[in-house]
Amino acid sequence: MGDVAMTVPVLRALVLQYPDVKITVVSRPFFQPFFDGIPNVNFFGVDLNKRHKGFLGLLRLFSDLRKLDIHFVADLHNVLRSKVIRTLFTLSGKKVAATDKGRTEKKALVSLTNKVFAPVKPMVDRHLDTFKQLGFSIDLTNARYPEKAVLSEEILSITGIKNQDWIGIAPFAQYESKVYPLDLMQEVIDELANKNYKIFLFGGGEKEIQLLNQLQNNHNNVVVLAGKLQFKQEIEVISNLDVMLSMDSGNSHIAAMLGVKVITLWGATHPYAGFKPFNQPDDFCITSDRNKFPLLPTSIYGNKKVEGYEDVMRTISPETIVEKIKKS
Numbered sequence: 001m002g003d004v005a006m007t008v009p010v011l012r013a014l015v016l017q018y019p020d021v022k023i024t025v026v027s028r029p030f031f032q033p034f035f036d037g038i039p040n041v042n043f044f045g046v047d048l049n050k051r052h053k054g055f056l057g058l059l060r061l062f063s064d065l066r067k068l069d070i071h072f073v074a075d076l077h078n079v080l081r082s083k084v085i086r087t088l089f090t091l092s093g094k095k096v097a098a099t100d101k102g103r104t105e106k107k108a109l110v111s112l113t114n115k116v117f118a119p120v121k122p123m124v125d126r127h128l129d130t131f132k133q134l135g136f137s138i139d140l141t142n143a144r145y146p147e148k149a150v151l152s153e154e155i156l157s158i159t160g161i162k163n164q165d166w167i168g169i170a171p172f173a174q175y176e177s178k179v180y181p182l183d184l185m186q187e188v189i190d191e192l193a194n195k196n197y198k199i200f201l202f203g204g205g206e207k208e209i210q211l212l213n214q215l216q217n218n219h220n221n222v223v224v225l226a227g228k229l230q231f232k233q234e235i236e237v238i239s240n241l242d243v244m245l246s247m248d249s250g251n252s253h254i255a256a257m258l259g260v261k262v263i264t265l266w267g268a269t270h271p272y273a274g275f276k277p278f279n280q281p282d283d284f285c286i287t288s289d290r291n292k293f294p295l296l297p298t299s300i301y302g303n304k305k306v307e308g309y310e311d312v313m314r315t316i317s318p319e320t321i322v323e324k325i326k327k328s
Helices: 008-017 029-035 054-066 080-091 103-109 123-133 153-159 182-193 206-216 231-239 250-257 318-327
Strands: 023-027 041-045 072-075 095-098 165-170 197-201 222-224 243-247 261-266 285-287
Touching: 008 023, 008 029, 008 123, 008 250, 023 029, 023 054, 029 041, 029 231, 054 080, 072 080, 072 123, 080 095, 095 123, 153 231, 165 182, 165 250, 182 197, 182 206, 182 318, 197 206, 206 222, 231 250, 243 250, 243 318, 250 261, 261 318, 285 318
Parallel strands: 023 041, 072 095, 165 197, 165 243, 197 222, 243 261, 261 285
Antiparallel strands: none
């Protein structure tokens, strides 16, 4: 999800700076709301369960896309499926470029022996390089964001009218090594709830909803949104937040693509890997203590475990997080 969200600022800038260009975004239908409202951007939903499933499905996908009279192909994902599609377009004479994900540099960053602790090129900048290969130089210096969504009565019946600062908290991530300990997150939420904030908790799935209900802890100004809104509606709420507190996860990139301030917490991963939320200050990334845990970062995506590094995020105090939110 985060990978897709990081393409949004780039595409928004592209159509603003090249108003005659029309873009077709090819992705899973779930992600269509990311691109709603961007001029000259159409969305093509890939049916990976039926029509576009398997290798024959990829051939059908190529056939479907050829009908759209595409002139250039930018492969921003650079995985097996997209490689097949871009190769077919290359063979048909179209100009093609693919994002270099910097796998070698990232491997060196998380190495446990010959670590190279230095920032690699951010993914957003890598996407800019891809479009430059196709002849489109994009300037992200003055990034443009959409207007805050007008919330429907259905949404307002859950959120209430905004008459104070709204803080979103997304306490989960795909991998445990990227999740701030819930007992410490409870301290953060309790402290913020005692301030003049309205807090919204984001997540998904029955297990996460149960945990969010516990974190809500009977605070009247803390609202669990998980399971109550559709994805598009959640995005609309996020656009109205004053601050989003997130792990290194997709929610951080959704908030960033909407121009919301995003404070992120980093455990086994690190913003040096190129996944820092778009256009956010460096000090909004709160990382675990490398003095105590010098092998950090130990993983790019959080899917690798290193013995003795299970509790690295406990080096981030709740007080540090609350103070950062108050000053943001």
